[in-house]
Amino acid sequence: MKISVLGATGAMGGFVIKAALQEGFSVENKVSSKDNIENLFRNVDAVIDFSCPLATEAMLRCVRNERKQIPLIIGTTGLSKMHLELMKECARHVQVFYSPNMSFLIAILNMAMYAMAKLLDEDFDVEILDVHHKLKKDAPSGTALMFGKTIAKARRREFSDVANFVRYGIIEQRRRGEIGFTVQRCSNVIGTHEVSFMGEFENIKLKHEAHSKEIFAKGAVQAAKWIVKQPNGVYTMNDFTKDMIVPMVKSLYKDFFSHQRDME
């Protein structure tokens, strides 16, 4: 496959180039802030973007306005509703893959999050912590927001009604169903997320720690291979992993319950 990288001079861009070459791709165009965004679309099968919201917007506007037919894999975080609307408009004529976290394990955890929120009612208070390096510009992290939205969806609540991003000074007491966010930005932490379901008598904490940014780059490269075979539309990691994980989970629980019977 031939790809372009937007944000090529950045930390993630470097890992994407490395992962793409390891996969046997050729990296045709490396674009950063000094380049013309149009360069992304020269002679490639897909564009992988890990840049910043402004650059992602410029790329999306270009694809929409000029009806470019090059699939996009977007890993940039801190995007707004406007970006999501632009993605939808582009998806009328091209495939758009977007995930604030391209790690496969995070995708599994996101599914686990949904199950936990379904199994545990709102008597369990949810708190989401994200810890990242001090250069990260957006907060909470895209992944923390994704987990929060998954939990709100499982509980059939509007995310904007239950999310609490600010606690300072005299605050109201906790509302039922509230999802609280805590952000730490320090040192060179690649990315840690911890979601706590806090009950009156017991807690469950789900935690993911990234040890290298390479996991996100490898995920994006796999997503690029997958998305070129899909029809036009907006896709997320859930779509990418669904085919693989759902049958696995079904057979897993079949095994689990038959094992329980064996023990009786």
Ligand SMILES: NC(=O)c1ccc[n+]([C@@H]2O[C@H](COP(=O)([O-])OP(=O)(O)OC[C@H]3O[C@@H](n4cnc5c(N)ncnc54)[C@H](OP(=O)(O)O)[C@@H]3O)[C@@H](O)[C@H]2O)c1
């Ligand atoms: N989805 C995921 O799994 C995942 C994982 C990790 C990080 N991320 C996200 O990926 C993004 C990049 O992270 P990073 O750590 O690589 O950041 P970074 O090191 O600061 O790199 C940013 C890149 O974007 C380019 N850029 C900035 N403004 C631009 C513009 N106006 N037009 C074109 N290019 C522009 C920079 O080019 P210059 O060098 O020319 O300034 C640089 O190449 C962030 O949003 C981060 O949160 C996502």
